[in-house]
Amino acid sequence: MMRKVLIANRGEIALRVICACKDLGLRTVAVYSEADRYSLHVRFADEAVCIGPAKSALSYLNIPAVISAAEITNVDTIHPGYGFLSENADFAEVCQTSGIRFVGPRPDVIRLMGLKERAREEMKRHGVPILPGSEGILTHAAAAQEVAAHIGYPIILKASAGGGGRGMRVVRDAAELAGQFTQAQNEAEAAFGCGDLYCEKYIERSRHIEFQALGDEHGEVEILGERECSVQRRHQKLIEEAPSPVMTAKLRKRTSGALKKALEAIGYTNAGTVEFIMDDEGELFFIEVNARIQVEHPVTEAVTGVDLVKAQLRIAMGHKLRDILGGPVEMRGHAIECRINAEHPETFTPCPGRIKALNLPGGVGIRVDTAAYVDGVIPPYYDSLVAKLVAHGCDRAEAIARMQRALDLFIVEGVHSSIPLHQRILADPEFQAAQIDTQYVQRFFERAKAAETIVAGA
Amino acid sequence: MTLEEIRDLIKTVCESGIAELEVQRGDNRVWIKRVGGTLTQEIVVPASPAPATPPPAPFAQISVPATNLSAADAAAATEEPDLTDPTLKAVTAPIVGTFYEAPAPGAETFVKVGDAIRPGKVLCIIESMKLMNEIEAEIAGTVVKRLVENGQPVEYGETLYLVKPD
Numbered sequence: 001m002m003r004k005v006l007i008a009n010r011g012e013i014a015l016r017v018i019c020a021c022k023d024l025g026l027r028t029v030a031v032y033s034e035a036d037r038y039s040l041h042v043r044f045a046d047e048a049v050c051i052g053p054a055k056s057a058l059s060y061l062n063i064p065a066v067i068s069a070a071e072i073t074n075v076d077t078i079h080p081g082y083g084f085l086s087e088n089a090d091f092a093e094v095c096q097t098s099g100i101r102f103v104g105p106r107p108d109v110i111r112l113m114g115l116k117e118r119a120r121e122e123m124k125r126h127g128v129p130i131l132p133g134s135e136g137i138l139t140h141a142a143a144a145q146e147v148a149a150h151i152g153y154p155i156i157l158k159a160s161a162g163g164g165g166r167g168m169r170v171v172r173d174a175a176e177l178a179g180q181f182t183q184a185q186n187e188a189e190a191a192f193g194c195g196d197l198y199c200e201k202y203i204e205r206s207r208h209i210e211f212q213a214l215g216d217e218h219g220e221v222e223i224l225g226e227r228e229c230s231v232q233r234r235h236q237k238l239i240e241e242a243p244s245p246v247m248t249a250k251l252r253k254r255t256s257g258a259l260k261k262a263l264e265a266i267g268y269t270n271a272g273t274v275e276f277i278m279d280d281e282g283e284l285f286f287i288e289v290n291a292r293i294q295v296e297h298p299v300t301e302a303v304t305g306v307d308l309v310k311a312q313l314r315i316a317m318g319h320k321l322r323d324i325l326g327g328p329v330e331m332r333g334h335a336i337e338c339r340i341n342a343e344h345p346e347t348f349t350p351c352p353g354r355i356k357a358l359n360l361p362g363g364v365g366i367r368v369d370t371a372a373y374v375d376g377v378i379p380p381y382y383d384s385l386v387a388k389l390v391a392h393g394c395d396r397a398e399a400i401a402r403m404q405r406a407l408d409l410f411i412v413e414g415v416h417s418s419i420p421l422h423q424r425i426l427a428d429p430e431f432q433a434a435q436i437d438t439q440y441v442q443r444f445f446e447r448a449k450a451a452e453t454i455v456a457g458a
Numbered sequence: 459m460t461l462e463e464i465r466d467l468i469k470t471v472c473e474s475g476i477a478e479l480e481v482q483r484g485d486n487r488v489w490i491k492r493v494g495g496t497l498t499q500e501i502v503v504p505a506s507p508a509p510a511t512p513p514p515a516p517f518a519q520i521s522v523p524a525t526n527l528s529a530a531d532a533a534a535a536t537e538e539p540d541l542t543d544p545t546l547k548a549v550t551a552p553i554v555g556t557f558y559e560a561p562a563p564g565a566e567t568f569v570k571v572g573d574a575i576r577p578g579k580v581l582c583i584i585e586s587m588k589l590m591n592e593i594e595a596e597i598a599g600t601v602v603k604r605l606v607e608n609g610q611p612v613e614y615g616e617t618l619y620l621v622k623p624d
Contacts, residue, residue, distance in 0.1 A: 034615060050613040051554050065614065068554040068586040072611030098587070375491075 009081030086346030125260035302335035356414030
């Protein structure tokens with residue numbers, strides 16, 4: 001029986017989980033740091049427990065504090081949200097031994113997915129395409145040299161324990177390999193406490209495409225289509241959409257089939273996202289699995305009509321995917337999400353502070369997930385996400401028009417926001433023509449700069 | 459900024475009828491706002507008030523009740539000791555867990571009101587993840603009040619005792 005859920009997170013995702021719990025008639029417990037005392041997740045949960053000071057290592061990442069809070073409030077379930085403890089296998093294990101349900105995959109599956117190079121081998125074994133690269137861990141630069149000689153430059157060195165671009169290095173020729181190898185190894189060691197590296201063929205121009213998976217505790221996995229997240233800057237996603245404008249029904253079907261088989265074989269349960277890159281010939285290659293709910297899950301919710309967070313909770317209750325989904329999942333229309341961050345729209349420097357005025361857009365086809373309110377503070381300790389603005393339309397053009405309208409009606413005062421940048425991107429002919437890849441934002445800024453120079457010169 | 463100064467500021471806002479006041483003095487910032495006749499206030503200080511807190515950062519928010527003591531304490535303020543005494547120091551919970559005032563059920567409590575304490579003296583136990591953590595005094599003084607009940611869950615930063623320092 002699930003009765004009471006502790007949400008081990010903050011901000012909009014904590015509120016999102018509280019909403020799903022309310023829809024299911026579950027009681028909720030919020031945990032918070034001293035910096036978040038006046039947050040909406042604290043206000044709207046049935047109970048709230050302060051678990052530590054502002055610094056996340058001492059609060060939201062503090063496993064004993066979170067478990068203690070769960071024990072004093074008698075919860076039977078913990079939802080980790082995204083980030084923080086969501087992909088921490090040790091935390092999932094502590095929950096298990098404390099008799100608390102963890103909403104996510106089993107600890108051993110989280111651990112396997114966290115070892116990027118192992119996950120890659122596992123996927124390959126089950127017929128999911130991967131990029132040519134090393135088999136297993138590269139023990140020294142010479143081993144990488146050998147692989148590179150075989151697959152050709154450029155290659156990308158990656159940390160097995162990695163993520164977020166750390167311990168990652170693109171190597172363009174043999175001369176720079178040794179130096180880059182040592183640097184990547186040191187960076188990985190410093191960031192993750194493990195210097196293990198592997199390498200892959202590096203694709204210069206690629207799209208970021210990811211598939212949403214749900215797995216129940218009875219051995220069934222379903223794939224709920226894909227999202228495209230190519231509009232990103234330094235591995236930070238700015239705009240996500242579903243479906244990908246370049247996906248074909250045939251490729252979607254083939255990839256979904258392979259993933260379903262692979263994830264069922266691994267014993268994957270609950271929500272997960274499988275990331276791919278697509279090369280300029282339209283081929284997909286597996287990159288990694290994110291064993292959690294993603295920030296951008298609402299675009300999939302918009303086009304599939306499936307409440308993914310509610311599905312996560314129902315899976316954790318032991319419900320069958322067949323009952324949760326109630327039939328085959330179809331994608332309807334097109335959805336786009338803009339991550340509205342408290343940051344300078346051009347320099348990208350985070351801009352914490354107090355929100356003095358706020359108008360959240362609404363109207364047909366618009367959804368806003370946020371924990372912001374007037375007089376509320378965006379603290380400097382955590383991510384700078386203010387709101388996720390999601391537009392849904394019958395096709396991409398309608399979704400773009402609705403997003404543009406919503407951005408115009410979205411007012412945030414007191415902090416800088418990325419709204420002006422989103423407005424410019426949505427109006428860009430290249431974006432509108434879906435000519436996007438992971439270098440798009442960089443090109444966009446270069447073009448903008450060039451245009452300015454011409455104007456200044458004229 | 460002292461409590462007295464903050465009181466004066468609140469009084470000033472009340473008497474003047476202005477809606478909002480923000481005062482910065484060194485690292486302390488006080489923001490007082492009148493919301494439909496009631497007052498909300500927030501004090502912003504760099505985060506380094508307690509041991510084991512992270513390095514200073516600009517927006518740490520620590521709510522400080524306007525009259526030194528929380529509502530529950532205010533209700534108890536009619537009792538003998540003067541709980542509004544600004545020199546009283548709060549002993550707060552360093553971890554989340556369950557508060558116990560004695561080493562075992564039925565055993566004598568670690569401290570009673572009126573006891574003199576010295577740094578290192580065990581005041582209570584907080585049970586966290588099946589571990590019994592002894593909470594020690596950091597200052598010397600006299601216990602004036604215990605604010606939580608035996609067996610009660612406590613959150614991080616919750617006031618456990620008020621101590622009159624020597």
